Amino acid sequence: MARTPKRRQRRSTISREPPLPRLKRFRPVSWHDGIVKRSVDDYIAHVLTELGRLGMKVCDIEQHDRPPNAERVLSDILNWLCFHPGKEYAKLTDWRALDLARMQTRLEKNRDAKPRIEVSAEITHMNNLSVWWHPSGWSGSSVDWQDGGSSYPNLIPDRCWREPPDFRWFTGDEAPYFNTRPSNELMFVRGVGNLQPEPIENYAPYATYNRDVVDSILICAVRAAYEVLIQQLARNFEVAVLNAFDFVTRDEFEEPGSNPFRHAIHRVVAWELEDAATLKEGRERQRAERERKE
Numbered sequence: 001m002a003r004t005p006k007r008r009q010r011r012s013t014i015s016r017e018p019p020l021p022r023l024k025r026f027r028p029v030s031w032h033d034g035i036v037k038r039s040v041d042d043y044i045a046h047v048l049t050e051l052g053r054l055g056m057k058v059c060d061i062e063q064h065d066r067p068p069n070a071e072r073v074l075s076d077i078l079n080w081l082c083f084h085p086g087k088e089y090a091k092l093t094d095w096r097a098l099d100l101a102r103m104q105t106r107l108e109k110n111r112d113a114k115p116r117i118e119v120s121a122e123i124t125h126m127n128n129l130s131v132w133w134h135p136s137g138w139s140g141s142s143v144d145w146q147d148g149g150s151s152y153p154n155l156i157p158d159r160c161w162r163e164p165p166d167f168r169w170f171t172g173d174e175a176p177y178f179n180t181r182p183s184n185e186l187m188f189v190r191g192v193g194n195l196q197p198e199p200i201e202n203y204a205p206y207a208t209y210n211r212d213v214v215d216s217i218l219i220c221a222v223r224a225a226y227e228v229l230i231q232q233l234a235r236n237f238e239v240a241v242l243n244a245f246d247f248v249t250r251d252e253f254e255e256p257g258s259n260p261f262r263h264a265i266h267r268v269v270a271w272e273l274e275d276a277a278t279l280k281e282g283r284e285r286q287r288a289e290r291e292r293k294e
Helices: 040-053 073-082 086-092 100-109 211-233 276-293
Strands: 116-123 129-135 185-189 238-241 243-252 265-275
Touching (some): 040 211, 073 185, 086 185, 116 211, 116 243, 116 265, 129 211, 211 243, 243 276
Parallel strands (some): 116 238
Antiparallel strands (some): 116 129, 129 185
């Protein structure tokens, strides 16, 4: 008698969605923790340490694949720390561009007189940070339309100055191209305008890391690098800073229920690039109001 073949039980295939990526959390760091003022190296070292601890790479927190809107804050700061713009610095420190007669007159009145420059910063329409230098008084000068363009490429005689500058020769503000930057640009960091340190309560389901904390650390590194640049320039020049970073911070602890007697983390939750004079005036007004109440 022939055996009837056993029917094999069909296994129903259950469609399963791929598991959601695990959220990796960077530990925050203070901009100013009440004891010491952190340097740009501290912020960069913290980010690199956290990347190693979480098994991530620099490319995991940056976007290199959509020029010219790339976000390369960490890479650009590292590159700037290693290779300051050599040609731009050489041009800035070229004594042949100085008005030596004017400097001699100033030195006779003040032995500590230095060439005067002004430093400005802006967030471009591509959300990049660009830092420029000009002879002091440039922002208050205007184009001399009667004599404009006659001394190209020297821009000093082509402007109406309220007070003569300490330089007799200056070129700059060239239009940037894909492989060149203006000759008076001292810092260029891509993607700074996209940094959003505002706290996120609930992360999206496909978020791979806490971007708000990383952006908070990176904007602190950018500000620290900008202030380091100004400190370096102040060694040889009298620097007028036209723009400054303004931070909004809040006190946070690294873990819930941690020791309340240790120093809190003053994490940056908002930032702006404002006019330095207006920002200084506002801070002095707030300080005077606080002292009056006390």
